[in-house]
Amino acid sequence: MAITFKDVAFTYQAGTPFATPALHDVNFTIPEHSFTAVIGHTGSGKSTMVQQLDGLALPTSGSIQIGDTTMDAETDKKTLNQIRRHIGMVFQFPEAQLFEQSVIADVMFGPMNYGMSKADAEVAAKKALQLVGMPENSYEKSPFDLSGGQMRRVAIAGVIAMEPEILVLDEPTAGLDPEGQQELMTLFATLQKEHNLTVILITHQMEFVGEYADNVLVFDGGTVVKSGTPETVFADSNWLRERQLDVPAATQFADMLQAKGMPIEHVLDLDQLADQVVNLIGGPTDE
Amino acid sequence: MNKLILGRYLPGDSWVHRLDARTKFILSMVFIFVIFMANNVFGYLFAVAFVGLSIYMTGLGIKVFFDGLKPLAMLMFITTLLQLFFMNTGTVLFHWWIFTITTDGVINSVVVFVRFMLIIMFTTILTLTTPPLEVADAMESLMKPLRKIGVPVSELALMVSIALRFVPTLMDEAESIMNAQRARGVAFNEGGLIKRAKSYIPLLIPLFVNAIKRAIELGDAMEARGYRDGEHRTKFRVLQFTKIDGVAFVAFLIFTIGLYATRFI
Numbered sequence: 007m008a009i010t011f012k013d014v015a016f017t018y019q020a021g022t023p024f025a026t027p028a029l030h031d032v033n034f035t036i037p038e039h040s041f042t043a044v045i046g047h048t049g050s051g052k053s054t055m056v057q058q059l060d061g062l063a064l065p066t067s068g069s070i071q072i073g074d075t076t077m078d079a080e081t082d083k084k085t086l087n088q089i090r091r092h093i094g095m096v097f098q099f100p101e102a103q104l105f106e107q108s109v110i111a112d113v114m115f116g117p118m119n120y121g122m123s124k125a126d127a128e129v130a131a132k133k134a135l136q137l138v139g140m141p142e143n144s145y146e147k148s149p150f151d152l153s154g155g156q157m158r159r160v161a162i163a164g165v166i167a168m169e170p171e172i173l174v175l176d177e178p179t180a181g182l183d184p185e186g187q188q189e190l191m192t193l194f195a196t197l198q199k200e201h202n203l204t205v206i207l208i209t210h211q212m213e214f215v216g217e218y219a220d221n222v223l224v225f226d227g228g229t230v231v232k233s234g235t236p237e238t239v240f241a242d243s244n245w246l247r248e249r250q251l252d253v254p255a256a257t258q259f260a261d262m263l264q265a266k267g268m269p270i271e272h273v274l275d276l277d278q279l280a281d282q283v284v285n286l287i288g289g290p291t292d293e
Numbered sequence: 294m295n296k297l298i299l300g301r302y303l304p305g306d307s308w309v310h311r312l313d314a315r316t317k318f319i320l321s322m323v324f325i326f327v328i329f330m331a332n333n334v335f336g337y338l339f340a341v342a343f344v345g346l347s348i349y350m351t352g353l354g355i356k357v358f359f360d361g362l363k364p365l366a367m368l369m370f371i372t373t374l375l376q377l378f379f380m381n382t383g384t385v386l387f388h389w390w391i392f393t394i395t396t397d398g399v400i401n402s403v404v405v406f407v408r409f410m411l412i413i414m415f416t417t418i419l420t421l422t423t424p425p426l427e428v429a430d431a432m433e434s435l436m437k438p439l440r441k442i443g444v445p446v447s448e449l450a451l452m453v454s455i456a457l458r459f460v461p462t463l464m465d466e467a468e469s470i471m472n473a474q475r476a477r478g479v480a481f482n483e484g485g486l487i488k489r490a491k492s493y494i495p496l497l498i499p500l501f502v503n504a505i506k507r508a509i510e511l512g513d514a515m516e517a518r519g520y521r522d523g524e525h526r527t528k529f530r531v532l533q534f535t536k537i538d539g540v541a542f543v544a545f546l547i548f549t550i551g552l553y554a555t556r557f558i
Contacts, residue, residue, distance in 0.1 A: 119478025
């Protein structure tokens with residue numbers, strides 16, 4: 007399902023003395039089966055946009071098209087559950103949403119809410135728990151007895167078990183150790199490729215953007231200021247720094263080498279950098 | 294939830310904002326009793342003028358105060374109606390079935406309505422112009438005498454200020470958990486009573502669990518910073534009465550005397 011935002015604006019508590027505009031003139035399209043990264047300084051409107059995407063808040067003006075459903079200010083709130091069915095949302099610190107008595111029951115909760123039978127939900131839950139790497143002996147444990155990292159996995163499994171077509175991740179790796187972060191990111195990349203998901207990732211870690219994304223949206227001051235492939239977005243590091251963002255470390259290093267006169271092309275991650283450097287120093291010895 | 298103005302603080306720099314929180318606290322409490330001295334039209338007009346002037350002095354605009362009345366409108370309305378229909382003394386104006394409207398009923402309902410409005414508006418001044426933590430400080434300071442009879446005043450004040458500090462945090466958290474569960478297909482506020490109540494379990498359990506976790510973390514952090522017990526602590530925010538507090542007290546005294554005087558008109 008492709009996603010299109012058309013002239014979307016959103017104001018919190020519109021019509022009260024506390025009204026705060028959060029989004030304005032947001033226009034973008036996220037193609038089907040893409041891995042889209044959303045970056046932007048804290049408070050630039052990324053998370054507000056995500057809430058719009060799932061119909062948790064309706065736009066004050068403009069419209070949002072997801073697949074063949076359209077949402078705008080007039081959409082009946084009761085129909086939104088149907089839209090949500092196809093969108094899996096992993097919010098920041100999703101471990102805060104666990105509540106059931108056992109891990110498996112918590113993972114089954116989402117699918118059953120959307121009408122799956124108990125038996126089907128159990129199959130889906132076991133599959134999802136396997137995908138996130140939870141050992142089988144933990145299924146009957148209370149989610150509150152798990153470690154923070156494991157709770158995060160269970161929460162993510164609870165979203166994956168709903169078999170969404172679009173997976174939205176709001177800083178899924180925040181607060182995890184480097185190994186846990188890498189494992190999760192690999193999982194999301196695999197899901198996107200093998201299960202044909204559309205993945206939308208909100209992150210502050212440019213390394214992940216460079217490594218996994220094929221499409222990037224840059225938010226600043228409540229609107230999209232740039233969109234395109236990681237190559238085009240990371241081409242101008244000064245422009246990004248003005249918006250309190252940065253390029254991946256590998257790109258930074260490549261830029262520095264380039265400034266010293268090395269013939270290095272645009273680089274997004276360590277692998278690409280290593281390949282180019284090997285080519286560069288290996289090239290002459292081949293003769 | 295967001296439209297509720299009661300207990301909200303609106304920053305500003307008016308004279309009322311600069312008053313000592315204790316002054317505002319005492320005057321708000323005393324006002325509730327003083328207002329009952331009014332017993333005729335002149336008294337209420339005088340009180341309306343005084344409250345109006347106080348509201349004007351906050352520099353916040355009257356609209357905010359009327360918004361504050363909205364959540365309580367139903368209560369005010371019902372009380373007024375009860376007064377109107379079930380007051381049986383005075384000249385009968387209208388009679389139907391068990392409902393009787395009398396002159397006393399009309400007068401009383403108007404009086405109850407005006408009193409309600411004045412009390413709510415005047416006490417809203419305190420919460421609108423004083424940061425919640427200052428209100429807690431004021432309560433602690435005013436409760437100090439109770440220490441002599443063994444009330445743990447500092448501990449109570451600490452609990453109040455921590456509770457106040459975490460109200461917005463918990464509200465944000467409730468909202469984000471609610472969103473997360475809605476994304477997992479929970480329909481809040483739909484269906485019958487039992488279904489509705491059940492739909493709140495996925496919100497309440499995480500909220501409690503997180504509150505307990507937070508309490509443990511906060512306790513540890515406080516101990517690590519050397520907090521032992523409520524005794525022998527110095528204060529960072531010191532409340533201080535200034536000249537304008539004197540002016541406020543004098544103004545209120547004049548109002549009280551004036552209101553008392555209207556009884557003899």
